[in-house]
Amino acid sequence: MKPAVRIQLEDFSVDEEVSAIKTSSMRMGGIATFLGCARDFSEGREVSEISFEAYGSMALSELNRLRTDAVEQFGLLDARLVHRIGTVKGGDNIVLIVAGAEHRAPALEACRWMIDELKQRVPIWKKEITPQGESWVTSHP
């Protein structure tokens, strides 16, 4: 089975990650997912591609810490986080977070918490490439 926390160039499969988390416990009654995708339009302009750069070793260690914190804070049975780097196009997958718990509420809450924390804590940067040029994204609503 692939590691639960990964940073990778290639695409990922949501089905594979959900299947993987299901194998970790038969007590799991709720699995929540957050899938972040590339938009082809941002701040009033067309976006051709999005490029991601990471401080790889630190980003991976922060994602692992985030998973541990979420498991502890929300009582999850398991969690998986996958983030892509490199260049993606509109509609492509960027990030997947999967949270599994005995019941739906902690799974849903943990999923929301992890994507919000990821944006604050994990050293990854996004550059939007548009027909007019390219620019690094500094805000993250």
Add this chain to the structure above:
Amino acid sequence: MIKVLFFGPVASRIGIHQATVAFRSGIRIQDVRDELAAQYPRAFEIVCFAAANGEHVRDMSLPLADDSEVAFMAKFSGG
């Protein structure tokens, strides 16, 4: 030597991803920042976070050991 890493928007403004600063006894991460900010003022306008050896640094008076790896980073935008 202290290895300094730049990523994303900071690296774009500086034009390089890596620099070195000579180690001296008692050097703090703030000293490294001051030295580089004087060289690359436009890049350091957007620096919000610092890391030493892959860990977030909040206390800029942190003393550095020789061969430390330091990063000065802009606000993150992953996800």
